[in-house]
Amino acid sequence: NTISHCIDRLKMSHAHSVTFDNGKEFSEHQRLTNQGIDTYFADAYCSNQRARNENTNGLIRQYLPKSSSFEHISQERIQEIEDALNNRPRKSLGWRTPSEVMAGFYTVALAS
DSSP states (O other): OHHHHHHHHHHHTTOOEEEEOSOGGGTTHHHHHHTTOEEEEOOTTOGGGGHHHHHHHHHHHTTSOTTOOSTTOOHHHHHHHHHHHHTSOBGGGTTBOHHHHHHHHHHHHHHO
């Protein structure tokens, strides 16, 4: 169910590719490829190949320090963090927020 949900969200976000770590949690990567999303794996110990992921992890750690247990985090708290990060301007996006960028994709898709 989780993988199907992630696939749906990736397709909605107009993702064309995903780069993974080499963990066993990505063993179902072929399901993404079958949906037309290219999958790649980062070389071991090369975090620079996943710069966006590493940056996002750092942002998440502002809310959930590395020593935090994720065991008792509510869905509501996860949603609060997600909303805060999606509405935070990013230099890499020309100081737009991820939500603004995604809204632009949806506007173009609706106009087509």
